[in-house]
Amino acid sequence: MEYTNSAHKPSFWEKFSVERIKVELLRTAYGQSMTFLSRFDPRIMIAWYSFFAIVPWFIHNKAVLLGLLLAVAVLTYSSKPSVLVLIVLAIGLISDAAYMLIVSLMFGGGLAAAWALSTLTLKLLVITLASIAVFSSMDPERLSDGLLSIGAPAQFSFGVAYGFRMLPILIEEYNNILYSYRLRGKSPDKKGFLGWRMLVYSFKLSVVAFYPLILNTAKRTRTTVEALEIKGFTYAMHDPKVKKLKLSYLKIRRRDIVFLALSALYIAAVFYVGSFFDA
Amino acid sequence: MTSSVQAEHNQSIIIDVQDVSFRYPGAESNSLSEVNLQIKRGDFVAIIGSNGSGKSTLCKCLNGLIPTYYTGDFAGKVVVNGVDTSQASIAELSKHVAYVFQDFENQLVRPTVFDELAFAPLNFGYEDYKERALQALHMLDMAELKQRWIWQLSGGQKHMTALAAAMALDPEIIIVDEPVAQLDPAHAKLIYDKLALLNERHGKTIIVIEHHTEFIADYCKSVVLLDRGGKVRWTRPTQQALSSVAELTELHIQPPQVTQAFAALHADSRSGNGLYPVTIEQAVEQLQPLLAHRGHRPMSEQHQDHDERHTAHLPYQDNGAQLTAHASCLDHDERHQARPLHPSTNESAQRDNQSRAGREPLVHVEAATSGYQSIERNMSPTLKGIDLAIYPGERVALIGNNGAGKSTLLRLIAGIRKPWSGAVTVCGQDTRKVTPEQLSDVVSFIFQNPEEMFIADHIRADIEFFLKARKQSNTEPFIEHILQTFHLTELQQRDGRLLSGGQQRRATLAIGMAMKPTIMLLDEPTASLDIVSRREMTQLFDELQDHVQAIIVATHDMQLVADWATRVIVMHEGTIIMDTTSADVFQHPQLLDKAALVPPQIVQLSHALKLPSAALSVNQFVEQFRDKEEQDGIYQLSAQA
Amino acid sequence: MSLSPLRNRLELTSQQKLMIFILSMSLYGISNMITELLPEFRVGPVELKVEYFIFIPLIFAILFNSLYAAIGASVGEMIFGELLLGQFGGISELEKFIQFSLAVFVAGMLVRDPRNKRQLAVAAYVAIGIDQLLGTIVDIAKVYIGIEDLEAVPGLPQSILAIEGFSFLNAMVVSGTLFALLPTLYLVPRLYGKVEPLLGMKPRDGRAASSIKDFVTPRFIILAIVLAFVAAAAEFLAESDNAFFSWEWEADFGSGAFWISLAISIIVFIAAIAVIRARKKQKPKGESLS
Structure with missing residues (x-):
């Protein structure tokens, strides 16, 4: 549980520190400042997220996916996620794709496999970033209230x-x-x-x-x-x-509606533009 | 603070217990047998009785947990604020009765204080649940805690939160199960002050289960004594109840030290109606004319003078530091006027150095700094450059308020925390260079919470654990000896968690002893113990002394300091502010006050009486008082009142 | 809340179920947080990491009530391991929830006598097996859905199968032994009869709880899952072989198999819960937790 400074190399046990976890917990829970997305009603955010978590699976158009990625990337940036989370995500995505590519080479795969895998990685990226953008900036209690209101026990x-x-x-x-x-x-x-x-x-x-x-x-x-x-x-x-x-404190305000409407407009635009790059 | 017994008329009965008997499922005997009890509205009642007299069981009958939640053989009838408990749900009854458990930490289920307070009213579907929570917050004057995280609170603040959460339903009756047992004295006093507030300002009826008669004397109006087997022996007004010294002692309940002292001094010091003083104020009141007769200045004057004297000499004292109205501050013999801090420590250090000349310290702490990382990821040290040497044969008490750094210091010595800077050497080993496992050959560390030390199937296995891990053979006789010493032979096959508080402490001491340590560290070893178990612990410490070269105890228990320690180290905000002897430490009321420590009642009384040196026990007090009596002529105690 | 005398594990009061839920939730949650912090060794697809302390909910599922232990653990993981650390994964949490609850629930139901080591061993491997199997299916399905015309891409289908298959076996052998089998064998006999009084319960009587129905149903569930998986895998292979040679554009019929297998496992899970609930219908109280 003991914090140690750089004066001596922390051992495995010391890295596992109560204080560190407490600090992380507090930072996660109340540490984050108001971000752009945390202003909206949790139910709206859950609905918004659901779109980005499900729809990309069925889109095979890379231009559209890139358009979606741009939007979630900007929103993720606005919600100031911890660097650690992003690094873990990046390593995970890259290494998974790399393994698949290497192994597929053994089975005679090539450029086509790489191309196909890049689509998959893109989709996973959109979906994961969407969850980070929405959930990492949302107060867990608000999130749980949001889930409660849509039927969680x-x-x-x-x-x-x-x-x-x-x-x-x-x-x-x-x-x-x-x-x-x-x-x-x-x-x-x-x-x-x-x-x-x-x-x-x-x-x-x-x-x-x-x-x-x-x-x-x-x-x-x-x-x-x-x-x-x-x-x-x-x-x-x-x-x-x-x-x-x-x-009763959860209320859908005008800004929630505006946000949804803008999102819908953006998505429609992305699909429209994407249709020119049907790859 | 004193709740004089007021003869209030027209009081209605708020709790009516009629012929109640109860037996837990599977138990062999009744926990309550034909209890009849009436409690008046607005009363402040203490329920006392030895272990197993059914105190908690009785209280669980009042809030409906019995017979609704606990099944068992229940007979009789309980009417609480007009509601028959067998006809109402537990939740319904909690609108009438607030209950604070003995392990109150586990009744807090929400993350923040305000959330906890709003939880019950919300569950009851009150539209104004937030207002109710706020109201409870204000009722207990704890608005500053509103947004705090529960886990950041001190024990006393958690207890207060548990109380306030129960108050959010605005019940008429408040039951608190052993508040003092789980809290340090300063916090316990705080809780009692809050209860007194609720009783006096809001007219609530208060029931406490309590072992600590000094608190009963200060706060309660009447006392219910339960006998073994769950029978009510009597209900009496507080002073009358606590003056029954022989009867209480026989039931292992220790009356206030003041009362004991008066009882021991003079049987005829009873005032006309057969009562002894039960609080320091009452004792002082009886003795004041006597002191005045001896030509001393009036007390109020001395008090002021005293105050100035201290602030002048103690540079570390905060400006405006408040003196509480403890009797200890009322007077001070000239011989014992507090010395300025530095000369004092230097003096004692010099003295100690002479006696320790040529000896190697067992523990050597050099300019050690250590602490925790704060929420902002800053380093916040809890120990700031501590220098300390502990020598063989010392019995050291580390005292100081919460957060003073006592536990951190113990952990540094045990090697489970390393200094950020400086060094800690234990028996010649630098703690930064060895693992806690290696250090445990010479140091044994007894945690504050015994349950964190029960890691094996039963306590015998716990005691053997260390030796078995080191593959020592032929340990049988040694283990048997340990079990016997700590009276655990009968209990050796039980799981530690199922033992009583006193048994648990004994078991942890045995675990520590079985490690054959050179140095033993104990964190709050007497916390949450009743008085009998405490006394037993002090005796066992003497036993330890024969086997262990040095013992270091972090404690709030001033009685333990008085009875046992040879060296006392007072810590405050990560530094050592005094290093002295146990006889001397009580001569510095300001210092103790600053560290939120309350001297034993008998020490306070001997200050008030200007005894040549503060008595550390009732027996000492009686002896000294008699000596003084011989010197100064006869004190006509019996002439008083 | 009236209590009826409770003697075996299917007849707990709602308070006792709540206790088990909270117990399983906090402890598995905390273990999840701990494993997140422990180091991880990864050499290619061979992972050597502290996977998860599945033995914790398994112990409660064996000693008390399988359903509440299973759900409690999944909720605990979601809350402690993800939500409180700001790592809530949205919909992927739901699939983890289903996999894990099902695995612990079925494994817990298999044990009739907590003192029987063989039953404990079977339960340990079944728990990790179901969880990993469903996870593997979902992973493969994801790739299948995520990549258009997977079969059309040379090398990919085989490599996915190889990687997933390897990691499944790896998890079964390494995690199954270290984090399910050994701890379960060590802890269950020690806790049996000891933890119950602390919760104010009686230890479950090994024999009383066992009737034919009690173990036929879980066995049936396992069988169903295994069959579903085998069927799905077979179809997948057939499809991919086909695609490998034909290079056809519209050959994406195979994804159906994965939807079906996923659907089957979800249906089986729901059915299993329905069976349990139906069996408890005799007791009107105690439905409060689900």
Whole structure:
């Protein structure tokens, strides 16, 4: 859990730091400033996203896909996603395409395979960027309320709130349990080839540490459910009135409509222009 | 703060428990047997009784968890604010009864304070749920916490949030299960102040389950004593209840130290109606004429003078630092006037250096800085350039408020945190160069939460874990010895999580001992323990001393400091502000106040009485008082009141 | 909320189901977050990474109620692993949800006696098998849909199959053994009879819960899935071979097979839940969680 500065090289265990996760969590949840997309109603954003998540699969026109990509790329940029997320995405997409290309060469593929794969990569890029643009800038609670309003069960939205509540506590506890094992256990004397003994030791610890964690969490959960009973949650779960009350702050405003209309116009334009480049 | 017992007339009965018996499913005996109890509207009641007397069970009958949620053999009738609990749902009853669990952290289910407060009213479908939440926020004067994340709150703030969340439904009755057990004394006092506020300003009926009679004396109006097996022995007004010293002691309930002292000093010091003082104020009130008689200046004058003296000498004291009205601040013997900080530490350091000359320190912390990364990814140090040496034979208490850096320091010594700069050397090993596993051959670290230490199937396996991991053979007799020392032989096959608080602490001590450490580190070892278990822990610490070269304890428990420690280190905001002995530390009320620490009641009382040196226990107090009596002539305690 | 006496795993109160849901959600969620942080070794298509701690929901599915453990875990992954980290993936979360819930649910239902090591081992591999299998199908389907006339592109269909097939086997062997089999065998017997009292429940009685219906249904489900997959794969091969030689433009009939296999698995999943729910219809309470 301990943060270490550059003065000494952080070990594997130190990189896994409670504080780091807490920091990340807070930054994700409330750290982001207002972005362009986070202003809109979550339901509108979910609908908007659904279009970009489904339609590209059925478009084989590269010009159209590029047009869509341009739009989502600009919006992604406006939502200031973390660099890390983008790097992970880039590595994933490129390496996946590369493997397929290399393996297809073994089966006699060539330029045609590369061309076809580039279309696929383009589609995946549009879809993934759309999800980053929309969801990385949306407050998780608003998102869960949005999902609630389109029919997700109350448990889900409860889970999101509960996740925020419990995450730091659970990580801290897991971390302390790991230390309990380490402070009473013994790490391997020899590291082994490529440190495999250490690897096995770390793996074993990370799994067995769940044993006390499961028991502790079970004990905790019992009180929590009693409290939920007292707070009326188990009744409210099925009460449409409560849901309405909870979601009453969600309102579709004029700017939501304008945004949808502009998006539709843009997409129509892209399709129209794309029809000239039917590749 | 004092809630004098007011004879309020025309009080209606708000809780009526009639012939209630209850047995948990599968239990062998009743947890409650034919309980009859009436509580008046607007009362502030403490429920006391030894472990297993059914205190929590009784309270769960009041909020309907029994018999609706817990099935079992239930008989009798409970009427709460006009509602028969067997006829209403639990949710319905929570409009009448607020309940704060003993493990209140687990009853908080939402991410932020305001969200938590609005949750129940929202679930009940109240249109004005936000207003209700705000109202609860204001009722408890905690508006500044509104947008805070629950997990960032201190224990006391979480407790307050749990209370406020229950208050959002505006119930008439508030039940709080052992607030002091889970909180440090300063926070516990805060919670009680809030309860008093709700009681006095808003007319709420308050019920607390409480072991700590000093809080009962300060806040409660009446006391219900439960006997083993869940029977009500009596209900009495607070002073009368707590003056029953013999009866309470027999049931392992410790009356306030003031009351004990008076009882021990003079049986005839009882005032006409057979009562002892139960608060420091009452004790001082009885003794003040006596002190005045001895030619001392009036107290109020001394107080002011005292105040100036401290601010003048202590440069680190914030301007306008408030003195609380503790009796400890009322008076100070000239001999004990607080010395300026630096001379004090230097003095003691010199003294210590002489006695330690030629000895190697076990732990050597040199200019160590460490801390956490803040939300803005800045480094925020919790320890700022600490220098410290711990020598063999020392019993060190680390005290200070939350966030002072006590836990960080312990973790540095245990090697599970490395200093950003500076160095920590433990038994000659630089902690940056060894793994925690290697360091654990000489250091054992007992976590604050025992449940995080139960990693094996049962506590015997937990105790053996260290030796087995090192493949030591023939450990059987040693393990048996440990089990015996810590009274765990009977419990060895049980899972630690299913033990009582005191048993859990004993088990963690045993785990630490079985590592045959040179140095033992304990983080809040007496937190959430009742008084009997606390005393037992202090005795076990003496046991440890024979096997371990040095013990370092981070604690809020001033009684432990008084009873056990030989060296006390006061920390504040990542630095050491005092390093002294336990007898001396209580001579610095400002310093303690700054670190949000409350000295034991008996220390406060001996300050008020100008005893030659602060008594650290009731027995010491009694001895000193008698000595003084002989010197100064006879104190006619019985002449008072 | 009245309680009826509860003695085996299909008769839990709604509060107890909520407990299992929360337990599974928080713990699997947290493990998901941890695995996101652990390092990953990737040598070509051979991945050696901490895949996922599938044993956690599996334990709850075995010891308590399969359905709530499965759904709780999927929700936990979605919330802790994605949403709270700002990595919510939209529709792809839905497919993960279905795959994973189905896998854990079916595997949990297979175990009749938590003390029987053989049943535990089978459950472990079944869980990871179903999850990986459905994932593989979806992946292939995606490429198939995403690339126009896949069969027309030389080398691609085979390479996709090879890569997906390899990663499936890899996951089965490596993840199946390390993250499903070993932890399940180690943890279930230790937790059985010990975690239940902490939740205020009685341990499930191994024999009481087992009737013919209890295990025929899951077996049937597995069989159905395997058959669906085999059928789909066969058709895929046939199509791609055909395309490989003919270079025809309009030969995209094969995508139908993948839609069908996906549809089948979804239908099977829904049917499985329907069966469970129907069986519980005798008990009017306790439907609150789904």
